[in-house]
Amino acid sequence: MGVSIEVNNLNAWYGTNHTLQDITLHIPANEATALIGPSGCGKSTFVRCLNRMHETNPIAKVTGEVRVGGLDIYSETSAVEVRRRIGMVFQRPNPFPTMSIYDNVASGLRLNGYRNRRTLDEVVERSLKQSALWDEVKDELKKKSGASLSGGQQQRLCIARALAVDPEVLLMDEPASALDPVSTAKIEDLIFQLKSQYTIVIVTHNMQQAARVAERTGFFLNGRLVEFDSTHKIFTNPGDKRTEDYITGRFG
Amino acid sequence: MILRIQEPRTPKPADDEPIGGLVPVVVSPQASTVRTFLVSRGSSSIADSTFRWLMLLCALSIFAIVALIATELVTHSQITLAKFGWKFFLGSAWDPVNANFGALPFVYGTLVSSILALILAVPLAIGVAVFLTEMCPRALRGFLSFMTELLAAIPSVVYGLWAIFVLVPLLREHVDPLLIRLLGWTGLFAPPDFGIGMFAAGVILAIMILPIISSLTREVMTAVPHSQREAVLALGATRWEMIRMGVLRNARIGIVGSIILGLGRALGETMAVAMVIGSSPTISKSLLAPAATMASVIANEFAEASDDTYRSALIEIALALFLVTIVVNMFARLLVWAVTRGTPARVA
Amino acid sequence: MASGLAVLATILVIAPLVAIFIDLVYKGASSLNLNFFTKLPAPVGENGGGMANAIVGSAVLLTLASAIGVPIGIAAGIYLSEYGRGTKLSNVVRFTADVLNGVPSIVMGIAVYALIVVPEKSFSAFAGGVVLGIMMVPTVARTTEEMLLMVPHSIREAALGLGVPAWRSVLSITLRTAMPGVITGCMLAFARVAGETAPLLFTALGNDFWSTSLRQPIEALPLQIYVYALGAYDEWHRLAWAGSLVLIALIVVSVSLVRYVTTRGVLKGAA
Structure with missing residues (x-):
């Protein structure tokens, strides 16, 4: 079962570049x-702050508060423990190349x-x-390398790898951007299936995708959260002019 | 308005999950054991920092090795350092029986054999590098660069063995008489000729440092941007002009670096030189006469050095060799790095 | 004309290599027989001895050297690539490693003589192993670093994203992915010190008899080749050629392996 995420006054930097400014949601x-x-x-930076992956870059810095299931992940626990509770799927499929499907x-x-x-x-199955x-893949679980699968299969393997630790939250950073339309549709179906059991945060540059899979949508611009509301509201009656400009394709 | 919105198909839960998410939640019985297990694992911050420190320690051990070599050499050459001071390297008498030591003949031998090796090797090495990067058919290139790598991997003692039984007789019977006839008037090639001596050492050194110079030269030449070549070709240059102006000129600092690196190797090369140079602590004008280098005298005499002063003298030579090769290598690395910066330098 | 010169240079360079190989195979193979691998050196002047003690001695020395050089070198490489990337410290370490690589091996031998042989008052296999091990460190460190740098960053992120501790991720994911390259780097360093003679002259010293003790002087293949090459007997020269052939075979195999792995398929599927 998933847990909720509470973000208060989150700021993030890469070196001197202030990439996230006062995010609260x-x-x-x-x-x-x-x-x-x-x-x-800043949308990718934002999800990377939710499981403390942002700080793996030595020049990165974060301030503010992120509570996952009530626990402040920056002050009340360690990065390693946070990441065990929060699964992450990256932009490009990244299965471990030396491992079989099962081992992945x-x-x-x-x-x-x-x-x-x-x-x-049991967990693998x-x-x-x-x-x-x-x-x-069930017939060659231990024979076939994870890297020998097709791109779409690799991404689903990465999703399976993230699910295997039974996370409370699943972060997806543009999970379909490197995939063909058929694979993308499969990933979207998957998100649909999974969201009853997990809290899913998905970064996407594809507005239709957001509209298809998400209950809520946040619009980021220049490191700020411009608007955060139900997906329906954002796409039919945005409260901010900049959101409307973006979803109508007037810029970006 | 713009996009057709599907209403989310999954029903929204009535309430948000209550705060306090550390409680493992059930997806399936196994999953909950998994979650309980993972939650029970600590942050492993102690293991992480221990590991990091261990790795750092090993990285720092490289400094420790250099420091250790330096201190050991300095402490064990105290006797001659105190007795002869800087004059040690200016005196030409090497007389272990009377405990009188001057290292000049070995400094001279090291310099002359190395310079001889560079004179013979550099033009060839650059020629090979040009051939490999600019005109060699692709299939042959792989084979030839493999051969040069192999040449670099052959042990010094095997070169020495080959030099004794093949190279020295060849020089004695065919090359040296020719040199005496043609260049005898310079005094550099004068009989008596035993085959072994400074010239043989220079030749075997040249063969040994060739692969280093040519592979590093090749590397810096490959690092010259393609646009430089095209720019010169676009001016209507021939291929040779392109190589000379577009490639060699741009790579010259790196080439100098690789030559100095080859020099560093030649200065410290021990076994092959010790086996063919003839081990004589004398300075002769003729290159055909036996001589000795700093490295070869250590190899040939250290085992029989019976008293402390004698040993100290040889260790002081090792110390000098250490300092010289460190400086030469630092200089060469800096030059090569200046050119290939961005592309990681291969281990030579 | 210019091209002609380049071709000529190449031929001039390849000629000695070909000559060395032909001589080695021709003179070495004719003396290589079972005795070479199983017998001790024959008494001076007698025929039919072998280099069994030198082969075993080299194995002992190289095992000790690898036990010292490989772990320290790999760890240093891990630091350079995974922790110190881009920092001043790691640049200095890398530079020092390259410079250390250029220090003559005889100097290393003298330093270890002063460090171990003098206080112990005895030449020993231990001292020989230590000097060869120290010589392996910079090479292993630099090749390990280079191989680890070839592992895509996304693989590291995947491991960290699963909540795997950094040390575990470095060992089980990054290092394991780069393993074929790291192993060949170690083999390269191994092959290099396998042929070293100068640093052993005053550490391992050499020994005409069986010895596997770390506290006793021990024979090594290159040392034996050196002694036999300078000896006065044809039988010794034959053995020196045979020993060289064995040494070269070992080195050719390692270099070919290194080349095979670095030119194709180091990190198959990882890129």
Whole structure:
């Protein structure tokens, strides 16, 4: 089951570049929330702040408060523990090239020290079924390398890998931007299936995608959150002129 | 208005999840064991910082090695450092029996053999590099660069073995008589000729440093941007003019760097030189006469150095060799780095 | 004319290599037999000895050297690539490693002689292994760093995103992905020190008899080649050629492997 995310006065920097300015919003549990905006608007930085991946860059800096399920992830826990609770799917599929399909899915558990073989088998099967990849790969789970799958399959493998640790939140940073339309449709279907069980935050540059999968949408511009509301409201009756300009394609 | 909106198909939960999300939530029974397990794992910050420090320590060990070499050499050459001071490198008498040590013949031998090696190797190395980068058919290029890498990997002692049994007889019977006839008037090539001596050492050194110079030269030449070549070609230059003006001129700092790197290797090369130079602590004008280098005298005499002063003298030579090669290598690396910056330097 | 010169230069460079190889194979192979690998050196003047003790000695020395040089070198490479990237410290470490690579091996030998042999009052296999191990560090460190840098950043992110601790991610993901390259780098360093003679002259010293003790002087293949090459007996010269052939075979195999791995398929599918 997912948990809600509470963000208060979040600021982020890359070196001297102030990439996020005073972001405050509430992402409800067990829903899909889409973040849209032109490239460089800070939406990717924002999701990377939600699981403390932002700080893996040595020149990055964050201030403010992010509460995931009530816990302040910056002051009350460690980055490693936060990331175990929050799954992340990246823009480009990044399966571990030296590992089989099975090992890829099991990696989050194994690399954190989990050893029980039977549970691992079950988790791998469940995760691959959840990511709709099971039927395509079940015969060569341990034989085939994760890197030998097609791009769309690789991305679903990465989703399965993220789901295997049973996260409370799933962050997706433009998960379909490197994929063909058919694979994209599959990923979108998947998000639909998964959002009843997980809180999903999806960054996308594709407005139709946001409209199709998300209950709520936030519009970012120049490092600020311009508007955050129900997807329906954002796309039919935006409260801000800049949002309207963006979704009608007048810029960006 | 603009986009047709589907209403979300999944029903929204009545309430947001209550605060306090550390409680593992059930997807399936197994999943909950998984979550409980993961939550039970700590931040592993101690393991992380220990690991980081360990890696740092190993990286710093490289400094430690250099420092260790320096201190060991300095402390064990105290006797001659105190006794002879700087005059050690200016005296030409090497008389272990009377404990009188001057290292000039070895400094001379090292310099002359290395310069000889550079004179022989540099034109060839640049020729090979030009051939490999600019005109060699692709299929042959791989093979030839493999051969040069192999040449660099052959142990010094094998070069020495080959030099004793193949190169020295060849020089003695065919090359040296010719040199005496043609260049005997300079005094540089004068009998008696034993085959072994400074010239043989220079030749084997040249063969040994060739691959280093040519592969590094090749690297800096490849680093010359393609646009430079095209610019020169566009001016109507021939291929040779293009190589000379577009490539060699732009790569010259790097080429000098690679030559100095080859020099660094030649200065410290030990076994092959020790095996063919003839081990004589004398300064002779003729290149055919036996001589000794700093490295070769250590290799040939250290085992029989019976008293402390003798050992100290040889260790002081090692110290000098250490300092000289450090300076030469630093200088060369800086030059090569200045050119290939951006592309990671290969280990030579 | 200019092209002619370049071609001529290439031929002049390749000629000695070809000559060395032909001589090695011709003179070495004819002396290579079972005795070479199983017998001790024959007493002076007698025929039929072998280099078994030198082969075993080299194995002992190289095992010790790898045990020292490989872990320290890999760890230093990990620091350079994963922790210190772009920092001043790592630039200085990298530079020092390159410079250390150029320090003559005989100087290393003298330093370790002063460090270990003098206080212990005995030449030893241990001292020989230490000097070869120290010589491996800079090479292993630099190749490891280069191979780790070839691992795509996205792979590291994937591991960190799963909440894998940094140390685990470095070892099980980054290092493992670059493993073929790292191993070949180690083999390159191994091949380099396998042929080293000068640093062993005053550390391992050499030993005509069986010895595997780390506290005793020990024989090594290159040392034996050196002694036999300068000896007065044809039998010794034959053995020196045979020993060189064995040494070169080891090195050719490593260099070819390195080349194979670095030119194709190091990180297949990772790019």
